[in-house]
Amino acid sequence: MDISKKLILDACIKKQNDLIDNFKSQLDSMNSDVFEFDHSPSQTESRAAGKIELLNAVGKELDFAIREMDLLKMLNPEKVSSIVEPGAxxxxxxxxxxxxxxxxxxxxxxxxxxxxxxxxxxxxxxxxxxxxxxxxxxxxxxxxxxxx
Structure with missing residues (x-):
C-alpha cells in the first residue's frame, strides 16, 4: 500500500471542512428564514419555535463537526504506529x-x-x-x- 497517511489525513480534513461549510450554509439560510415572519401570530409563533429548534439542532451538529476537525488536526501523519491507535x-x-x-x-x-x-x-x-x-x-x- 503506497498511500501516505498525510494524503489520507488531508482527504479527511477536506471532507470535514466540506461538512462544516455545509452546516454553516444551512445555519445562515435558516437564520434568515427564522426571523422572516408573515405576522399571523399563532401560526408564526408555532413555525418559529419549530425553526428555532431545528436551528439549535444544526448548531449542535456544527459544534460537533468543529470538535472532530480539532481532533483531526491533532493527528500526526508522520507517526508510525505498531498498534491500533488514533492516527493509525x-x-x-x-x-x-x-x-x-x-x-x-x-x-x-x-x-x-x-x-x-x-x-x-x-x-x-x-x-x-x-x-x-x-x-x-x-x-x-x-x-x-x-x-x-
Whole structure:
C-alpha cells in the first residue's frame, strides 16, 4: 500500500471542512428564514419555535463537526504506529481503516478507506492490537495485515 497517511489525513480534513461549510450554509439560510415572519401570530409563533429548534439542532451538529476537525488536526501523519491507535492506518483482510473521526468512506489514490472514531464499536474490538492479530465484530472475523 503506497498511500501516505498525510494524503489520507488531508482527504479527511477536506471532507470535514466540506461538512462544516455545509452546516454553516444551512445555519445562515435558516437564520434568515427564522426571523422572516408573515405576522399571523399563532401560526408564526408555532413555525418559529419549530425553526428555532431545528436551528439549535444544526448548531449542535456544527459544534460537533468543529470538535472532530480539532481532533483531526491533532493527528500526526508522520507517526508510525505498531498498534491500533488514533492516527493509525489499519489494513485488514476486509478493509482499510483510518483511526481518526467518523469520516466514513473516503477515496485516496484509488483506495477506499474508512475513517472511524475511537468511539466506534469496531474500534473497541481492535484497540491496541498489533499486525497479525484478529478480532471479531458483528459476527465477522477481521485479520490485521498491516498497521501504518
Amino acid at each position: 492506518l489499519v489494513v485488514t483482510d476486509r478493509m482499510k481503516l483510518f483511526i481518526s473521526v467518523s469520516i466514513e468512506e473516503i477515496g485516496v489514490g484509488g483506495e477506499i478507506i474508512f475513517g472511524i472514531s475511537t468511539k466506534a464499536p469496531i474500534y473497541e474490538k481492535m484497540r491496541g492490537l498489533e499486525k497479525g492479530a484478529s478480532f471479531k465484530f458483528n459476527d465477522t472475523e477481521y485479520n490485521i495485515e498491516a498497521i501504518h
